[in-house]
Amino acid sequence: MKGINTNSNPMNNIDELLTIKTKGKKKEKIPGSTRMDDWIDRFVEEREFDGIKKSTIGNDITRLRVYLRFCLEIQEKEPPEMTNDDFVKFFNYLEKERNTSRNTQNRYFNFLKVFHRVFKLKNFNEFEQESYGRKRFNKIEVRHYDSVNSEILNAVIEKIIKKNCRSKIRDIAMLRLLWDTGCRHSEITNLTYGDCDFKNGEFLLRNTKGSKERKVICTHETLKLLNYYVKHNIYSTPNSPLFQNERGRKLNKTWLGRVFKDAIDELKAEGEIPQNKRIVIHSIRHGRAVDMLNKGIGIDIVKEYLGHKSLETTLFYSHSRERTESMLNDLKDLL
Template identity: 55%
Template sequence: MDIEKLISIKPKRDEVKETPQIREWLDRFREEREFDGIKKTTLRNDITRLRVFLSFVFLEIEKTPEITNNGDFVKFFNYLEKERKLQRNTLDKYFKLLKVFYRLMRLKNFSQFEEESKERKRYSKFEIKHYDSINAELINQVLQKIIKSSSRTKLRDAVHIRFLWDTGARLSESLNITYGDCDFNEGLFKLRDTKGSEERMVTCSGDTLEALKHYCRFNVLQGPEDTIFQTNKGGRIVKVGWIGQVFKSTIDELKEEGKIPKNKRIVVHSLRHGRAVDLLDQGIPIEIVKEYLGHKSIETTLFYAHSKERQQKMIKDIKKML
């Protein structure tokens, strides 16, 4: 422990100002995060940090979040370190917060800084989170529990989860699919709002396609620009956190019933994880899996190729041969 640093009187940091513009962005972020159900203390800390960022953007460099660029983010983190005297672990928290903020605001101008930071190992170790994958048997349990629930959105939620499993799409990608992106005859879907900003095509099974077409009949709006996963009222796009909340509560119920080990870390992203493992298990070349899932780097796909689920299956297969 650095006692000298600990007992030293630290310089007072400049008070962060809040303008009506800043307040508007804070309110938008707060609404999204409250819907995600995060803890009040976490939200309060995030709002405090976000206020610092927005104050820097609006008052220091006189820009708005939509037009900030890579150089602006470099200036901001230099400002945090040199002028506000923040420690490395706090810079990590700001970095993670801005990733969430720009994703929730559906802005892509943080992605270049994020990728560059990943390559240069600036703020985090960037380890891929070790979610447990999911298989068809477990998915069926989840789907059955949702369909048998009393939720008014149970059909949409069940179809959405089945769609995510088949396509391996990211949740945000699926929420932005419009009728114009769909070929309901061939079961092909164009993903345009992707993490890598490159369009790609995905497909689904015949059963999923029929379920999707059945669900879409009840949508309020069905024009080419309307999203296929809509709210019950007015055809608005479903919020990002909703399906994650439904999925988590269903998994928690199955854990309480003893149908899933409580130490399993299963989240919505497990559907994408499971799809990657399943495709690789079926012998699909890793380069094709990479393109299908929209991975920028082959290293990401290799993570799934060497996942513990595949290792366990390999051990079982070897044991049968012995």
């Protein structure tokens, strides 16, 4: 991406487009081996044939390497030879040697169910049934992210504006688009020029979590900022990524999350945000869902716009703590 001079640009009102205006311990690397790679290659082939997304397969491969190392190098067994006692030792290994959380162990448990189902292996069945009977993995508390409202997002944007960084216009445009669309971070990162209607502010999401295309829109202000930003991109073919790095390539998927976290950490240090708030880049999507419901948009419309497979997911936001607190404040004025 070409450098953007935000101090002297042709748009005199560019600053007005930057903020949202509200309406109404390091893990050790797991080495590979011939036998390990053989299992991984077969697993990937099966999962790709099942139509599983590459990102999901990538996460599974990370867990599979850990599991295969335990089988092949520590227990010196092939996966079909693993016994109930071996599985107990594996989860103890995860907790004591790799310091994994209970939530992470639950993900490994679910992954192993998939792994053994893919290869039609029966040796995990006893451990699986015993785990259900003893309730090993169903008492894990899932702590949800706190949502972000427009005020918090504007505070984040103000922090980014003050940074001496050439990419701040791009980063702010991404944050604004995340808020307007309620998209997942990956859905925005994957946008190409061919997916974008820069006249009407419409965007076609193709590579979605639910594997279903959907269209989203942005505000007039965000569209103006995007049209200003894209003038400085290196490439603009239909297949070119909308959000590019300094070489014109697709932006690293972790970049915006780091920028966002740095700003949140600063706001926490200044006392603007409580320290116990769990705010990450995905909190913008949560906050947008709550915001849309608070504005009276029908839950079925919110479900389709956000791309939720199940209405239960959208219902979670309708009963979120943020909405409850807002309703309690409204009740105080009425009582």
